Amino acid sequence: MEQTERLVVALGGNAILQPGQRGTYAQQTENVRLAARQVAALVRAGYRVVVTHGNGPQVGNILLQNERAAGEVEPMPLDVCGAESQGFIGYMLVQALQAELGPERPVAALVTRTVVREDDPSFREPSKPIGPFYGEEEAARLAVERGYRLKEDAGRGWRRVVPSPEPVRIVEREAIRALVEAGVLVVAAGGGGVPVVERRLPDGRRLYEGVEAVVDKDLGAQRLAVDVGADRLLMLTDVSHAYLHYRRPDARPLERLSRTEARGLLAAGEFAEGSMGPKVRAAVRFLEAGGREAVIASLAEAERALAGATGTHVLPDAVAVRA
Ligand code: ADP
Ligand code: MG
Numbered sequence: 001m002e003q004t005e006r007l008v009v010a011l012g013g014n015a016i017l018q019p020g021q022r023g024t025y026a027q028q029t030e031n032v033r034l035a036a037r038q039v040a041a042l043v044r045a046g047y048r049v050v051v052t053h054g055n056g057p058q059v060g061n062i063l064l065q066n067e068r069a070a071g072e073v074e075p076m077p078l079d080v081c082g083a084e085s086q087g088f089i090g091y092m093l094v095q096a097l098q099a100e101l102g103p104e105r106p107v108a109a110l111v112t113r114t115v116v117r118e119d120d121p122s123f124r125e126p127s128k129p130i131g132p133f134y135g136e137e138e139a140a141r142l143a144v145e146r147g148y149r150l151k152e153d154a155g156r157g158w159r160r161v162v163p164s165p166e167p168v169r170i171v172e173r174e175a176i177r178a179l180v181e182a183g184v185l186v187v188a189a190g191g192g193g194v195p196v197v198e199r200r201l202p203d204g205r206r207l208y209e210g211v212e213a214v215v216d217k218d219l220g221a222q223r224l225a226v227d228v229g230a231d232r233l234l235m236l237t238d239v240s241h242a243y244l245h246y247r248r249p250d251a252r253p254l255e256r257l258s259r260t261e262a263r264g265l266l267a268a269g270e271f272a273e274g275s276m277g278p279k280v281r282a283a284v285r286f287l288e289a290g291g292r293e294a295v296i297a298s299l300a301e302a303e304r305a306l307a308g309a310t311g312t313h314v315l316p317d318a319v320a321v322r323a
Contacts, residue, residue, distance in 0.1 A: 005048065006048045006228065007050070007231065008051075008221055008230040008232075009236060010052050010053070010054075010233070011053040011236055012299065013056060015032065016031055016032055016057070029095075032093055034299075036097045036099070038300070041302065043101060045303065050188060050225075051093060052189045052190060053089055054190075054191060055082065055089060056217075059081050059082060059130060059131070063078075063081055063131035078130075082191055086191060087109070090190060094109045109186075110172055110175065110176065110179075112176075112189040113193055113208060115195075116165035116166065116168055116213065116215065122165045123213070126163045126213075128214055129161050130160055133158065139158035142160070148160045162212055163213040165211075165215065167195075170189055170224050173228060176228050191214065191215070192214060192215030192220030193224075196211065221235065221282060231291070233291060233295070235279050235296045237279070239276075240301065240310055241255065242279065245270070246272070256320060257320065262314045265280070276296075287314060293313060295312065297312070298310075
């Protein structure tokens with residue numbers, strides 16, 4: 001069967017680094033190899049796939065390297081660190097995807113920028129913790145020397161916090177679409193994309209300027225999915241479903257949800273912020289923007305989830321009711 005469905009596949013952190021791993025290159029490549037095997041199965045099944053991925057631990061490590069070597073190598077701003085992580089993870093992914101699909105299959109990773117609004121409310125109240133933990137003294141020093149905002153993180157130490165603005169538009173969307181049309185398997189918008197604001201110069205010219213912020217990976221994936229005209233958005237993570245009453249004795253996996261039901265459960269606080277919350281929010285937004293279906297599933301079950309055998313499926317209201 002000829003299949004031309006467009007699919008954005010968002011890989012969670014577990015696709016690159018497993019909890020408790022030190023994160024050696026061998027460990028990360030092995031994880032990525034398993035993730036690439038899942039993605040390759042979708043490509044072989046005929047889906048036109050755009051892959052995106054998280055970058056939290058990798059950016060954290062890049063920041064730590066910058067910090068520790070600051071006396072010898074000038075530290076780079078956060079947008080540059082984000083781009084570095086896209087290059088690093090993108091390279092690992094294209095290598096692994098190429099190994100799965102063979103040298104004939106065109107595969108490319110794109111350093112991608114995401115437009116955010118300069119007046120996004122998150123710039124007034126930075127809240128997304130990134131990078132290493134610091135002691136109180138070091139935190140105070142970094143606040144003065146680098147102008148960082150730092151917050152105490154649940155007794156574990158001090159951590160830099162940055163704004164997490166809403167993604168407005170993927171700058172490279174036309175380029176990505178053209179690559180997809182040409183049959184290229186694209187990796188893009190890693191870590192939600194590098195956040196940039198659009199500036200208008202006095203002479204009327206417009207340009208993009210990188211900002212010290214991070215875009216949520218799932219919300220970035222949703223933006224990417226809309227911007228490339230994806231039929232479905234598949235968010236692969238380390239749990240098989242979004243759950244109702246998660247981690248409580250009466251926990252129940254959600255199999256099929258209407259957009260309105262999903263929005264209601266989100267508002268009721270069923271999905272933790274910073275983990276499942278943004279996935280369900282991304283699903284709701286994708287449908288609001290005209291997407292056909294959003295699926296939240298475990299990485300190991302990607303193909304079965306697309307076939308409807310597992311995972312949480314968020315559907316337009318009319319479709320969900322008919323089930
Ligand atoms: P990823 O890197 O894939 O984005 P996250 O850790 O951000 O992974 O999100 C997945 C995690 O969300 C799960 O491991 C689970 O612990 C947590 N989670 C929080 N609330 C829920 C819920 N209601 N249902 C399922 N998982 C949930
Ligand atoms: Mg996450």
